[in-house]
Amino acid sequence: MSTRALKDALVLGSGPGALSIAAALAIENLDVEILSEQSPEEPWPFTYGIWGEEVDELGLSHLLEHRWVNTISYFGEGDKDPNSKKNEITKHNRDYGLFDKNKLQAYWLEQCNNAEIEWHKGSAVNLETNQLISTVKTSNGKELNARVVIDATGYKPVFIKSPNQGPVAVQTCYGIVGEFSAPPVEKGQFVLMDYRCDHLNPEERKEAPTFLYAMDMGNGKFFLEETSLGLFPPVSLDELKRRLEKRLETRGLEIKSLDHEEHGSYLPMNMPIPYLTQPVLGFGGSAGMVHPASGYMVGSLLRRAPKVAKALSLAMKDPKASSASLAKKGWQTLWPSELRRKQAIYKFGLEKLMRFEENLLRGFFIEFFSLPNKQWYGFLTNTLSLKELISAMWKMFRKSPWTIKQGLMNMHGRELYLLFKALLVNNK
Structure with a gap:
């Protein structure tokens, strides 16, 4: 066994799940370190949305890059005539925000850096739990010891075990940011779901439904994303791109300039909750925390990380608490019966x-x-x-x-x- 000092917690990963739980543990004055293949400062590739009231209640509205008051959806069949009843608007009467992902990342990193959390580059290859200590062997030949290990490596976790409950539905999306020949949405508008399908022929309408997620980004820029809510097997990115292009063509819109092409993500929507008795704790995607009804997770990370960290901090006051018992306490807090x-x-x-x-x-x-x-x-x-x-x-x-x-x-x-x-x- 390594002679390194024993840490309270070792967090695996460097994404939102990993940084949120590491920061929450640091606030509890626990001794934490991080192991990840990428630096925690590596820019995140995806965008993260949240409802205005949700971020306000968390006191983090200053981390938003954009905020929209005019939030709508379209659930009619759609018609080329903009005045047709098939284009009726559903008004949500709620603000919607888009995180400045760099500010969100910096928010958690600052808390980690203030606590002088040590970061190790590499991947975990083996875990051994021996009563009071969990030891992770890394791809670089190191051995990292901690009272509890938290696997926050995402949807394909290193150590977390989950029951097999059949196929997992996947949300897929393809998006673009750019300028168009005419505004694809109104100025200052956010469209949560545009399910109008008049750009599809009768045979295409029999296939898996997709919707447009769209927003005015200001300065003549718009973000448009064709999205499949969740399906197995998933709708391919090529098909989503084809549908978005056809949607634009039907509305007489052309792309004048393309700033960014987001090939989207394969987001598992209904992952099983992991086994709650295993001696390693999960957090984020590895713990099945994605909301099956929406695909959102950041709000949940922000609300639940402090609760889990507090529970672990209290449990660690017992110096004889085993790694398995600490992980169990974390699981019970993360996934209570309700x-x-x-x-x-x-x-x-x-x-x-x-x-x-x-x-x-x-x-x-x-x-x-x-x-x-x-x-x-x-x-x-x-x-x-x-x-x-x-x-x-x-x-x-x-x-x-x-x-x-x-x-x-x-x-x-x-x-x-x-x-x-x-x-x-x-x-x-």
Whole structure:
């Protein structure tokens, strides 16, 4: 065994999940170090959105790069005539923000640097847990010792083990930032979902539905992203690019200049919650923290990291606490039974939506966003209690037309299993 000083926690990874939990642990005055293949200062490639109220409650609105008051969606069929009722707007009456990802990264890095967290370059290749100590062997031949190891290496974690619950639905997207021959959205406008499909022929409409996520970035620049909410097998990036180009062509829009092409990400939407008794703790994507209903995670990282760090700090006051017991305490805090039940309900909803045809999916979202503002917002941010979540879902079911009720009641796959999970949650 190495003679290095024993750290309280070793965090694996350098993305949002890793930095958020490392910073939270540092605030608790724990002795932390980071192991990652890339420097924690390496720029992040993706964009991160969040609702205005959500970031305001966290006191972090200063980390936003853009904020929109005019937030809308389109769930009609669409028509080339802009005055057609098929282009009716759903107004969300809520602010939406886009993080300045460099500021968000710097926010967590500053907390880590103030605590003088040591960073090691390399990857973890082996983990040994021996009562009070966990030892990670690195690709560089080092041995790093800590009371608890936190694997925050993303959707393909190094050490985290999870049950096999079948295919994982994947959200895919293809986006561009640039100038166009005419504004693709109104000045100062954010479009959460544009499901209009008049640019597709009847055969294409039978295929997996996709929507446009779009925003005015100011100074004549716009961000447009064709997105598949979640599907297995996933919609390919080539198909998303083709659909976005066809959408623009139908609306008579040409790209004048292209500043950035975002080939998007393959975001697992319904990953299983890992085994909660394993002697290594997960956080972020590795811990299944992506919201199955929206694909969002940053708000959850910001809310849940301090709770997990506080629980670990209290547990570590016992010098005889084993690595396995510390990890278990972290898992219990990260995934209490209510959150696990809610996660199963969200996965049930995604399972249903993956099977909806284009017209049924548009109808579903019309009903969903006609719920009271607080209910649909709480659903998408995962801030409703279990009781409130069930109430919102029941209210929507009651007021929905029969076609949507039927779509929600028909069981074709894992729906019954997921409902069972919502009712009976275990700790494994």
